[in-house]
Amino acid sequence: MRHEFESRPASESVWLKSWHPRSADAVEAPHCPVEPRTAVERPSLAEGGNTDSTEIDAAFLEAVSRGLSLPEKALAPACLWDETGADLLARAAEDPDCYPASREAGLLGEVAAEVATLVGPEPRVLVFGAAPAGGLDALLTALDRPHPPEILPLDGAAPRPDGDGARPEALLGACLGATAGSLAPADLVAVLERARAILGRGWLLVGTDPNGDTESLLRAHADDGGLMAAFHLNVLHRLARANGDATPDRPSEAGAQAGTDAAAAPLGPEDFRHEARVRLDPFRVETHLVAERAGTLRVGDETIPFAHGESVRTGCAYRYAPGVFQELAADAGWEPVRCWLDPDGLFSLHLLRGEA
Structure with a gap:
């Protein structure tokens, strides 16, 4: 049964220091087990440049x-991105509390080999939205002879299939970085449904941030x-x-x-x-x-x-707790196969398979 996302009045602001969710607030859906990972060394993020143009845009x-x-x-997120903004965000990302990119890259390094085994050789890799280079590189390195990744916008026409129009045997979609976290539930389901239409019985790897602290x-x-x-x-x-x-x-x-x-x-x-x-x-x-x-x-x-x-x-x-995300993925026609959490429970990776 599909979830309906109704328009509701704006909820009351909750000041961050005064609201502490109980552990029972995030209930796991019984689709697949959540596998915590052991600690790994996390890569640091390099600083960007600070030379924005003064031209009127x-x-x-x-x-x-x-x-x-x-x-x-x-304001749309793109309004914040110029060279100064990129530099400030790169510097902020070095703080331990600005963890998603480094946590995702570290977790991908741990689980990419298992993903590669499940997906199979020579996969065609479709990236939905933007993906941090570190995490994507870890995934591509582990895959067996992957095709060069194709970057797809979150909306728009589907890419043309290879060869005679049939889908290749191994199709892997990736929705990494802050992509899923930037989407409201209804929009996230729409993206997952689009990915399902493109990938068919293929695979989809999605990164989400479940932090409720x-x-x-x-x-x-x-x-x-x-x-x-x-x-x-x-x-x-x-x-x-x-x-x-x-x-x-x-x-x-x-x-x-x-x-x-x-x-x-x-x-x-x-x-x-x-x-x-x-x-x-x-x-x-x-x-x-x-x-x-x-x-x-x-x-x-x-x-x-x-x-x-x-x-x-x-x-x-x-912020999508693992069980919440799995429910949304199931609504969009995906079967949750694996869910991995980083050692501190601050980032999760979901491997989904298109339902038969």
Whole structure:
């Protein structure tokens, strides 16, 4: 029976330090056993560059305008990614609480040989969304003569089959990194259904983050060191540069003409604070930029009003306990075959097989 994901009123914010889920809150589905792994050495992440361009990016301005025009303001993840943002996130990822990429790579190194045995030789590898190079390399190294991986968007047309149109004997899909965690349950089921239509009776390897410890989530998404806050606030600095004449220390001409009208006064990056929130049903961590006063934010030729305390959501990370994910996968036509947890239970890998 399919789960229905109904539109519900926004759930109450739960401050991370004040909510501690009980162990009984995440009940395992009886599809397949969860296999904890022993500790392994985890690779470190390299820092990126810090040389962003100052050119006005029309696509960026359009995306920001579209997100700020929503009834509940929210920016697409791509808006946060420039070279400065990549550098900040790489530096933040070195913190033990920002663990997913390194945990996934370490876990893949441990289980890739077993995956290769189950999948068989010469698999065609289809990667859904983006995948960290470290984890994907560990998987490809273990596979027996895999085809070069094909990167697929999460939506769009299915790739053309090889040869006479028949599916190859060994098909392996991979949905790694933060891909699954960036999707709400209904969207995740849609991606799993699309993968099922493409892979048929093939295999699908999915990484998910089951962490429900709110204290560690607080440290990861709103750390005292300020790197995650800087990562999210960077979108406002990028917007200021794209606007050209609205920088933190030089008000825009439009703002100067606003006089003493506080509601029309231009907002700069210094007028926002970064905030991390936990919300329930489904369990997720949201990051927001909150306006600390009323004013307007210029986006190209547009002016977007903000009320005092109004926020724009800049990120949303869903946490899927193993049993919860297995239920969603079963709804999408997949049979859970293996589930592995890293030694601390902070990351999980699921190997699925298309149902007959």
